[in-house]
Amino acid sequence: MIERIAALRAEAEAAVAAAGTSAELEQLRVRYLGRKAELPNVLRGIAQLEPAQRGPTGKAANQARQALDALIAARGEQLAGGELEQRLRADVVDVTLPGRPPQPVGHLHLLTATRREIEDVFLGLGFRIAEGPEVETVYYNFDALNHAPTHPARDRLDTFYVEGAGDVVLRTHTSPMQIRAMEAQPPPLYVIVPGRVYRRDSDATHTPQFHQIEGLAVDEDITLADLKGTLLAFARAIFGPDREVRLRPHFFPFTEPSVEVDVSCFMEHSARPPQRCRVCKDTGWVEILGSGMVDPNVFGYVAEHGYDAERVQGFAFGMGIERIAMLKHGVPDLRLLYDNDARFLEQFG
Ligand SMILES: [Zn+2]
Numbered sequence: 303m304i305e306r307i308a309a310l311r312a313e314a315e316a317a318v319a320a321a322g323t324s325a326e327l328e329q330l331r332v333r334y335l336g337r338k339a340e341l342p343n344v345l346r347g348i349a350q351l352e353p354a355q356r357g358p359t360g361k362a363a364n365q366a367r368q369a370l371d372a373l374i375a376a377r378g379e380q381l382a383g384g385e386l387e388q389r390l391r392a393d394v395v396d397v398t399l400p401g402r403p404p405q406p407v408g409h410l411h412l413l414t415a416t417r418r419e420i421e422d423v424f425l426g427l428g429f430r431i432a433e434g435p436e437v438e439t440v441y442y443n444f445d446a447l448n449h450a451p452t453h454p455a456r457d458r459l460d461t462f463y464v465e466g467a468g469d470v471v472l473r474t475h476t477s478p479m480q481i482r483a484m485e486a487q488p489p490p491l492y493v494i495v496p497g498r499v500y501r502r503d504s505d506a507t508h509t510p511q512f513h514q515i516e517g518l519a520v521d522e523d524i525t526l527a528d529l530k531g532t533l534l535a536f537a538r539a540i541f542g543p544d545r546e547v548r549l550r551p552h553f554f555p556f557t558e559p560s561v562e563v564d565v566s567c568f569m570e571h572s573a574r575p576p577q578r579c580r581v582c583k584d585t586g587w588v589e590i591l592g593s594g595m596v597d598p599n600v601f602g603y604v605a606e607h608g609y610d611a612e613r614v615q616g617f618a619f620g621m622g623i624e625r626i627a628m629l630k631h632g633v634p635d636l637r638l639l640y641d642n643d644a645r646f647l648e649q650f651g
Contacts, residue, residue, distance in 0.1 A: 308362070319373075560593070
């Protein structure tokens with residue numbers, strides 16, 4: 303038995319010395335010292351030996367086990383040290399190498415870029431930007447904007463009502479912020495309101511959700527000429543310095559008088575093929591937004607906030623950001639703006 307222990311010990315020592323990796327060493331530890339290994343079994347079986355053999359056998363087995371234990375631990379440290387060094391060498395970063403080719407970071411979506419472009423124009427004209435809730439009360443969306451109780455826009459076929467919430471809608475325009483802005487601050491007030499609006503409409507020129515920018519100016523001595531001058535500056539900044547605007551009579555519940563605003567066509571007419579101009583249909587004018595002078599009735603809803611229709615006047619306008627972007631960039635279908643097709647989006651970097 304003692305010879306067998308010596309042989310095991312010699313075999314194990316040779317194997318441990320030859321182990322090349324920590325993983326190999328762990329396998330050897332299991333093989334020679336593990337629960338099912340021979341040496342520990344010898345130790346467990348000492349009691350069954352002849353009494354005279356118990357002492358020397360137990361001693362030899364114990365010594366062998368302790369020696370192996372120490373040997374494996376020492377070899378383990380050696381290997382771990384070498385492996386760490388190897389990893390460090392493999393992971394070394396050469397900071398003098400040139401960087402990887404830069405990845406394109408993308409660019410703003412056409413709608414975002416257009417919104418910012420429009421915002422910049424009005425910031426330059428002295429307007430500030432405000433945002434408002436997309437879930438809005440009927441009071442702000444319709445009532446305070448002078449919509450008659452029978453106005454068709456209130457219909458559930460046209461407007462998303464929030465179920466179980468009473469008179470609450472997804473705002474159908476950014477105009478409710480006219481009232482909220484006036485409630486928040488006495489005149490003079492020059493504000494634009496970009497944001498999402500919702501209507502129950504879906505086809506090539508309508509999506510249930512789209513974007514508007516509202517504008518409101520209230521001050522003393524504001525006239526229709528101020529409105530026209532402001533929109534002319536806007537049209538020239540967005541569509542080119544040679545543009546003209548014209549106002550056509552229209553009706554909106556919350557402006558009086560109300561006008562639709564056209565911009566002179568910005569396409570090159572002399573160079574186009576013999577078809578009709580795709581933008582103006584050869585009329586020379588393109589409708590871009592609706593506007594008008596603030597109806598005195600609307601001021602009636604905010605009279606206690608300093609808006610006395612006898613003292614101040616105002617103009618308001620609202621435009622679709624999608625429409626401006628489509629006109630300016632020749633986008634033929636509104637839905638392209640929402641399809642997330644990279645071939646389309648990449649054209650507007
Ligand atoms: Zn044209």
